[in-house]
Amino acid sequence: MRRRIYWLLPDLASARRTMDDLLLARISERHIHFVAREDADMTGLHQANVLQTSDVIRAAEMGLVVGGSAGSLIGVIAAIYFPIIGDAPQWGLAAVLGMLGAGFGAWSASMIGISVPSQRLKRFTPMIEQGQILLMVDVSSSRVQEIEARLQALHPEAHLEGVESNVLAFP
Structure with a gap:
């Protein structure tokens, strides 16, 4: 079973550094998802797909x-x-x-x-519209604390927004 960790990052530069750090922590790119405003340049980031951003x-x-x-x-x-x-x-x-x-x-x-925004992400909409980047990382239950500690140490500008326990293993 996987758990999804939510982080809010202040800008794209921080998001790109965080992506690199997660890859170095041996988190597969397919388990890292970023959500930003429509006009944001997401080059180098694994953008969340419709399964993560809609209902x-x-x-x-x-x-x-x-x-x-x-x-x-x-x-x-x-x-x-x-x-x-x-x-x-x-x-x-x-x-x-x-x-x-x-x-x-x-x-x-x-x-x-498919056209309805995700209810799980609704609380992040105001921050995303202000220019922050939402990071969703899907990790095994045994690695949640390790990844949280790593991101808190390497990215003090980021804010932990919680952990969700019901994440499918395949998307």
């Missing part, structure tokens, strides 16, 4: 649940009242419509969620 994952999960539930309910009604063959309920139809509803719900909700 696409949460929206897809909600769409999966709602779409699957609605599809299953419609499927049960169709299986009981509108059987395809004979008079016996067609329970396979309920399962198929449930899966189709879940897939459609996840897809359609993720299309909406």
Whole structure:
């Protein structure tokens, strides 16, 4: 399980030095994410992608649940009242419509969620708009204190903003 450490850095020069220090600490570039204003020059930094900056994952999960539930309910009604063959309920139809509803719900909700800013990053928006850089570092639970201590020692200008414990290992 990984944990995400949030840091606010005052400017791009500090962010670039921090990136180099994290690479020297053997943190893979794919686990280092920076968020800055739209007009910031992010050359040399690993910019956060849409999975980190939007609510696409949460929206897809909600769409999966709602779409699957609605599809299953419609499927049960169709299986009981509108059987395809004979008079016996067609329970396979309920399962198929449930899966189709879940897939459609996840897809359609993720299309909406991709345009919604992440609720987890909402608290950082004013600081980012002022020109600060948000750093998100995903590290294993055993390395959290080591990385925090390293960044505090090497970058006194940076501010630790907290640790989040629910980070997927693959994005």
